[in-house]
Amino acid sequence: MEKKIILSGIQPSGIPTLGNYVGALRNWKLLQSEDKFCYYCVANMHALTVRQNADELRERSLGMAALLIACGIDPSISPLFIQSDVVQHAQLNWVLACNTYMGELNRMTQFKDKSAKHSDNINAGLFTYPVLMAGDILLYQADLVPVGNDQKQHVELARNIAIRFNNAYGETFKVPEPYIPKLGGRVMSLTEPEKKMSKSDPNPNSYISILDEPSVITKKLKRAVTDSEGRIAYGEGRFGVNNLLSIYCAMTGKNMDEAVNSFDGCGYGVLKTAVADAVIEEIQPVQEKYKYILANRGDLESVIRDGAERAAEAAEKTIDLVYKKVGLR
Ligand code: ATP
Ligand code: LTN
Numbered sequence: 001m002e003k004k005i006i007l008s009g010i011q012p013s014g015i016p017t018l019g020n021y022v023g024a025l026r027n028w029k030l031l032q033s034e035d036k037f038c039y040y041c042v043a044n045m046h047a048l049t050v051r052q053n054a055d056e057l058r059e060r061s062l063g064m065a066a067l068l069i070a071c072g073i074d075p076s077i078s079p080l081f082i083q084s085d086v087v088q089h090a091q092l093n094w095v096l097a098c099n100t101y102m103g104e105l106n107r108m109t110q111f112k113d114k115s116a117k118h119s120d121n122i123n124a125g126l127f128t129y130p131v132l133m134a135g136d137i138l139l140y141q142a143d144l145v146p147v148g149n150d151q152k153q154h155v156e157l158a159r160n161i162a163i164r165f166n167n168a169y170g171e172t173f174k175v176p177e178p179y180i181p182k183l184g185g186r187v188m189s190l191t192e193p194e195k196k197m198s199k200s201d202p203n204p205n206s207y208i209s210i211l212d213e214p215s216v217i218t219k220k221l222k223r224a225v226t227d228s229e230g231r232i233a234y235g236e237g238r239f240g241v242n243n244l245l246s247i248y249c250a251m252t253g254k255n256m257d258e259a260v261n262s263f264d265g266c267g268y269g270v271l272k273t274a275v276a277d278a279v280i281e282e283i284q285p286v287q288e289k290y291k292y293i294l295a296n297r298g299d300l301e302s303v304i305r306d307g308a309e310r311a312a313e314a315a316e317k318t319i320d321l322v323y324k325k326v327g328l329r
Contacts, residue, residue: 023148
């Protein structure tokens with residue numbers, strides 16, 4: 001049987017949050033199995049859509065690779081690489097851009113959100129960002145793309161570009177599907193629970209970083225915004241309580257009914273402590289592994305180099321096919 005191909009990426013724009021972990025990274029780890037082949041990339045080219053300091057970007061890209069290993073990516077099995085180290089990403093980008101409509105990109109909600117956040121730097125890269133992401137996916141002929149809910153629209157765009165290209169030039173790209181967790185696909189901010197938790201949020205109390213100390217995790221969760229109803233139940237519009245319950249389920253594997261029943265008669269304080277304990281239990285081993293990896297920096301650099309070489313081998317096959325089909329080779 002042919003192995004299913006998995007690809008995903010994360011921007012080195014900060015330390016991953018609990019949202020990144022539950023929505024995406026945990027599935028990256030879980031998808032590594034004998035019947036699948038996974039490629040994971042640190043999307044440093046995507047990060048350039050926001051102004052960056054060069055030294056910091058380099059350092060954060062490597063740090064992100066270390067964190068991915070700490071989260072359970074096994075780079076000896078799944079190529080782990082930094083996007084710009086595999087030149088084929090840039091090569092495919094132009095061809096796909098010429099097969100994407102302005103109207104499609106105009107509908108992308110992340111562009112609208114990010115251009116509102118960075119109104120002093122609405123650059124063309126921010127607008128064409130989903131094309132670069134489509135290239136990341138199509139380059140490896142991925143079947144599944146494990147992402148959080150907010151990236152669903154971008155994966156759908158990648159599908160549409162693939163279908164359009166295949167219709168115009170003949171079968172070239174596998175048409176990918178998003179892989180989104182049922183619970184935890186959209187973890188919300190702790191301070192403004194109607195917004196998604198985001199690692200680039202200027203308010204650190206809004207997110208739990210996967211490197212936060214246990215005492216900090218507990219403190220942030222204790223302060224998490226809830227509501228005045230005082231009853232632990234999942235309900236329409238109860239963003240804060242729904243979020244805490246969803247995190248609890250994602251951490252413990254319980255379903256929503258089981259979770260709600262287990263807090264019968266309890267107040268929010270009990271729920272918050274239970275969520276904090278569950279998060280700490282899951283995240284502590286990641287933190288320990290991270291420290292160990294960073295202490296062996298030379299190894300990390302060679303892992304990344306090896307990942308790029310293996311990724312480039314697969315990527316070059318697609319580039320060769322595509323460049324021949326469109327008449328560039
Ligand atoms: P930034 O704040 O820099 O925009 P981000 O925190 O939104 O970053 P990304 O690097 O854009 O994170 O996303 C990495 C992965 O994490 C993606 O698959 C994305 O869908 C997922 N993800 C991001 N935020 C959440 C969230 N709050 N809940 C669930 N998944 C999330
Ligand atoms: N755009 C994504 C990160 C990303 C990605 C990818 C995700 C870059 N390339 C390829 C999945 C597949 C984001 O902002 N979260």
